[in-house]
Amino acid sequence: MASRFWVAGGTGVWNATDTNNWSATSGGLSGASVPTAADDVFFDALSGVGAIANTGGGVCLCRNLTMTGFAGSTSGGAAVICQGSVTLGSSMTGNLAWALTLSTPGSTSVTLTSAGKTISAVTLNGFSTSTTTLGDALSTPGALVWNAGTFNTASFSITADSFSFSNSNTRTLTMGASSITISGVSTP
Numbered sequence: 553m554a555s556r557f558w559v560a561g562g563t564g565v566w567n568a569t570d571t572n573n574w575s576a577t578s579g580g581l582s583g584a585s586v587p588t589a590a591d592d593v594f595f596d597a598l599s600g601v602g603a604i605a606n607t608g609g610g611v612c613l614c615r616n617l618t619m620t621g622f623a624g625s626t627s628g629g630a631a632v633i634c635q636g637s638v639t640l641g642s643s644m645t646g647n648l649a650w651a652l653t654l655s656t657p658g659s660t661s662v663t664l665t666s667a668g669k670t671i672s673a674v675t676l677n678g679f680s681t682s683t684t685t686l687g688d689a690l691s692t693p694g695a696l697v698w699n700a701g702t703f704n705t706a707s708f709s710i711t712a713d714s715f716s717f718s719n720s721n722t723r724t725l726t727m728g729a730s731s732i733t734i735s736g737v738s739t740p
Contacts, residue, residue: 553615555594556587562600562624566612566632573604589613589635597621606630606650619644620667626650629672636660639687642667651675651694656682656701663687674712676703680722686710693735698723705730712736 557575558564560582564573567586574584579598587593593614595604599622606612606628616636625645633653640648644667651673656662658679665687673694676684678701685704689711690696696712700721707728713736717723 553590553592554585554587555592556584556614558593558595558599558604558622560600562602562604564602565605565607565628567607568611587612587614589633590615592616592618592636595619595622595624595641597623600624601645603627606632612650619648631675634662637662637664639663639665640667640669640671642669644669648672653677654684656684658682661685664690666690673697675699676701678702702726705732709733 557578558573559575560573571583571586573582575582576584578596591614601624603625607630612632614634617634617638620641622641623643626649629651631651631653633655635655635657647670649672652671653675655677659681661683663685670691674692675697677699678684680700683702686706686708689708691711693713695714695716698717702724704726707730709731711733715734
């Protein structure tokens, strides 16, 4: 397990092979290996204010994703798969343009905090023994897909185009005082 920090002016493409924007330290030299599912990824105040594209040049992986202090933007719609918690930053320019998959292994408990940003699409790929908890309200103009595990909304509201949980996997939903608003229109 390692930490990977986005560096070198901010602008670049997060894909499976490009090391130009990765460092082992905040604000450090680029050239560190591309993050794996075991690595924590940070976009912070020293990551620059450029646009980070995620255009599908391979799967983008991480364990925990933290974007607090980051003042740049995101583009592209390819998926980022995280096996840990996700914390977006309120200083980000715009919303998270990436489709986010939380693929929590085993009995892991993770938190999804969006900091008032919408997320392109969200998939919760937990195991029957894992728990995903919201750290604040969740909004996506795309689909919210829940494949397994416990989903604790922690009494925060959810707005999504659709909310899908159509397989036979074991699931537990803890809503508290949450409301779920579905904005999509279904046509026959």
